Amino acid sequence: MDFLNSIFNLINDLTWGWALVPFLVVLGVFFTIASGFVQFRYFGRMFRVLKGYDDADPTKISAREALLVSVGGRVGGGNIAGVAVAITAGGPGAVFWMWAIALVGMCSALVEATLAQVYKRTTPEGDYRGGPARAIIHGLGENYRWLAVLYSVCLIASFAIGFNAFQGNTVAGAAVDSLGIPRFATGxxxxxxTGFIVYGGIHRIAKAADFIIPIMAFGYIGLALVIILMNFTSLPGVLYDIVSNAFGFQEAVAGGMGAAIANGLRRGLFSNEAGLGSAPNVAATAYVRHPVSQGITQSFSVFIDTMLICSCTAFVILLGDVYQPGAEGVDGVALTQQSIVDHVGVWGQYFLTGAIFLFAFSSIMYNYYLGENALSFMTDSKGAMHVLRLVIVGIVFLGAVAPGATAVFSFSDPMMGILAIVNLLALLMMFPIAMRLITDFRKQLNSGIARPVFDPKAFPDLDTDVSAWPDALKK
Incomplete structure (x- = not known):
């Protein structure tokens, strides 16, 4: 076990410790500039997905449902505990750098979702499957199958298994601390x-997300807005602290500006997952007219995760008296919980427990689908899929009932590091294809077409599935 731990620690150091964060930042900036700041150019179009379209096919996963599933996956412990950790270790300035990486990451999310969409495949059931593994095969060729398999294995290990144990552990811990509910009962x-949802497939996951995510998001944002209004006169001072600490004008923690940048970027990337290669698996399930349409939608998902949900947690903490810059003491989810109680009273801890449950359960659904999609790429065996479902139900239970069980899953971060590097390399190689699709989308809009349609015949060199684009057949 010690040998394995040393291997995983080395992988973690070589990815997250040295290369990955700068790689994500540099590529995100490059994608943003090369695409003509596409995430800002089409920012107004992002909100259209919330109301949906009257001509949507009810038998398909809609763009809105895919958005909510991906929001449910991105929004999790990182938005509650991760933001608190970033502020504790990096000071208020870490929040500014979380915002900065989200604005850049919106473009990375757009690019990876666009590529996942253009290379998606129609299943025998009439649904769609796609994601980085299939994009690698159809976009780069069979010679890169080994890279796609490596990606798929890491996706199952990190998200479907490791992170689902963490989610179960988080919910059970919160239930014990605030409600006194035994871990066994929660597990x-x-x-x-979890079993009910995973055996219902992507449609049941989408329907559950369509119900849970709006309650989760609006409830948490609503409470944060109440707290902000209660402390409105202190808001300018908090904003000043965030900006001044971000640029080193005011040192709140040891390390100053460097600590703010490092913690803000790292926690921001962990939270919104832009460029990590996870969300495109869900993005590919949606029925849309053009790949870039879903890219814009997934860009919006990053905005919701960081600019809205993470900001809510940050303001709740920074507007309260529990957090003391540079002081040792309360950290993680406890800091967020105690800050809410400081603002609204004891009932706030029960509200946060409910929020943690919804956040965690939505992430479990999302993580399961990532595992299912990765396994379906490697094998068509229904038996293997059945085993995966049973393993995930067991992992969620184990993570919940055993306080120290999550130590077994210390391989999750290193596996996600490899996953992200594979995804970023593939994105870099296929970025010219994404630019062709963005240019096509832009030309159609400029010609007066309100809702651009992707026509595979206009891109004969791309290995696309014509049956996945029925709107092109209607033209």
Whole structure:
């Protein structure tokens, strides 16, 4: 076990410790500039997905449902505990750098979702499957199958197994601390609920997300807005602290500006997952007219995660009296919880427990689908899929009932590091294809077409599935 731990620690150091964060930042900036700041150019179009379209096919996963599933996956412990950790270790300035990496990451999310869409495949059931593994095969060729398989294995290991154990552990811990509910009871409930969802497939996941995510997001944002209004006169001072600490004008923690940048970028990337290669698996399931349409939608998902949800947590903490810059003491989810209680009273801790449950359960659904999609790329065996579902239900239960069980899953971060590097390399090689699609989308809009349509015949050199684009056949 010690040998394995040393291997995983080395992988973690070589990815997250040295290369990955700068790689994500540099590529995100490059994509933003090369695309003509596409995430800002089409920012107004992002909100259209919320109301949906009257001509949407009810038998398909809609762009809105895919958005909510991906928001459910991105929004999790990182938005509650991760933001608190970033502020504790990097000071208020870390929040500014979380915002900065989100604005850049919106473009990375747009590019990876666009590529996942253009190379998606129609299943025998009439649904769609896609994601980085299939994009690698159809966009780069069979010679890169080994890279796609490596990606798929890392996706299952990190998200489907490791992170689902963490989610179960987080919910059970919060339930014990605030409500006194035994871990076994929480674990049993989570396992049953997880089993019900995963055996319903992507459609049941989408329907559950369509119900859970709006409640989760609007409830948490609503409470944060109440707290902000209660402390409105202190808001300018908090904003000043965020900016001044971000640029080293005011040192809140040891390390100053460097600590703010490092913690803000790292926690921001962990939270919104832009460029990590996870969300494109969900983005590919949506029925849309043009790949870039879903790219814009996934860009919006990053905005919701960081600019809205993470900002809510940051303001709740920074507007309260619990957090003391540079002081040792409360950290992580406890800091967020105590800050809410400081603002609104004891009932706030029960509200946060409910929020943590919804955040965690939505992430479990999302993480399961990532594993399912990765496994379906490697094998068509229904037996293998059945085993994966049972393993994930068991992992959620194990993570919940055993306080120290998550130590077994210390390989999750290194696996996600490899996953992200594979995805970023593939994005870099296929970026010219993404630019052709963005240019096509832009030309159609400029010619007066309100809702551009992707026509595979206009891109004969791309290995696309014509049946996945029925709107082109209607032209």
């Amino acid at each position: 049993a409930f989570l396992a049953v609920a």
